[in-house]
Amino acid sequence: MKGIVLYKSKYGHTKQYATWIADDLDFELKDFSKFNKRDIDSYETIIFGSGVYMGKMNQIKPILKMFSNKPMIIFACAGNPGLEKEINDIKETNFNPKDLTYHKFFYLPGGVDFSKVKGFMKLLINMFHFILKHKKNLTNDEKQILKGYTDPTYYVDKKYIKDIVDYVKSNKK
Ligand SMILES: Cc1cc2nc3c(=O)[nH]c(=O)nc-3n(C[C@H](O)[C@H](O)[C@H](O)COP(=O)(O)O)c2cc1C
Structure with a gap:
């Protein structure tokens, strides 16, 4: 089979x-x-x-x-x-x-690669990015996610x- x-x-x-x-x-x-x-x-x-x-x-x-x-x-x-x-x-x-x-x-x-995302999803991503950027004491995972916004992986x-x-x-x- x-x-x-x-x-x-x-x-x-x-x-x-x-x-x-x-x-x-x-x-x-x-x-x-x-x-x-x-x-x-x-x-x-x-x-x-x-x-x-x-x-x-x-x-x-x-x-x-x-x-x-x-x-x-x-x-x-x-x-x-x-x-x-x-x-x-x-x-x-x-x-x-x-x-x-x-x-x-x-x-x-x-x-x-967040630059390829369009429409409503892009808006959500930008909001999440803003929140993480202003958060204090980021965990290592959050730092990794934040890096992903600017550096495509x-x-x-x-x-x-x-x-x-x-x-x-x-x-x-
Ligand atoms: C709008 C968006 C949301 C995403 N959400 C997550 C997520 O919650 N967790 C995660 O680990 N990766 C997330 N990713 C990364 C995708 O899972 C990753 O790009 C994956 O390789 C996509 O596979 P595909 O191209 O086969 O659909 C997200 C990516 C985009 C563009």
């Missing part, structure tokens, strides 16, 4: 990881919006990845609903290079503890897919 990597990506970071993973495992690759629920049972292994926006993984609600009877591998891609607290926040905001025992979760570092690197690829291969034996 075959495998598939589904993704939802706004700025291409998740799509890049999904493409590398699909290539390495010889899996199909598909934007989640084009995936038909009827096809779930055609796949032995399903991987889903999406970007994190304001704490929420893109499309995570429909994913968890659609795959309530099929364990999958889920990866989040966000703007931090792998900070433990940020990764735990992503887990807590997006999953119940039972989701995380049923599905396998990974984190892959993406990047941020890009942590995407093929080396980070190794844990996911190894996990899939070791479960096939």
Whole structure:
């Protein structure tokens, strides 16, 4: 039976990881919006990845609903290079503890370039930036976020897919 990597990506970071993973495992690759629920049972292994926006993984609600009877591998891609607290926040905001025992979760570092953001989201970002800039005693994570407003970051690197690829291969034996 075959495998598939589904993704939802706004700025291409998740799509890049999904493409590398699909290539390495010889899996199909598909934007989640084009995936038909009827096809779930055609796949032995399903991987889903999406970007994190304001704490929420893109499309995570429909994913968890659609795959309530099929364990999958889920990866989040966000703007931090792998900070433990940020990764735990992503887990807590997006999953119940039972989701995380049923599905396998990974984190892959993406990047941020706030200059590419437009519209209402831009307004929210500017407000948050203002608050952080005037806050005293910033934590290290907050300092990192603040730096991200002026210095675009890009942590995407093929080396980070190794844990996911190894996990899939070791479960096939
Ligand atoms: C408007 C906006 C909000 C974001 N919110 C978060 C966030 O809450 N937490 C986080 O770690 N990263 C956040 N990020 C960073 C994205 O998760 C990061 O750019 C990710 O690589 C996007 O993946 P994609 O291009 O595949 O959609 C945000 C980025 C933007 C532009």
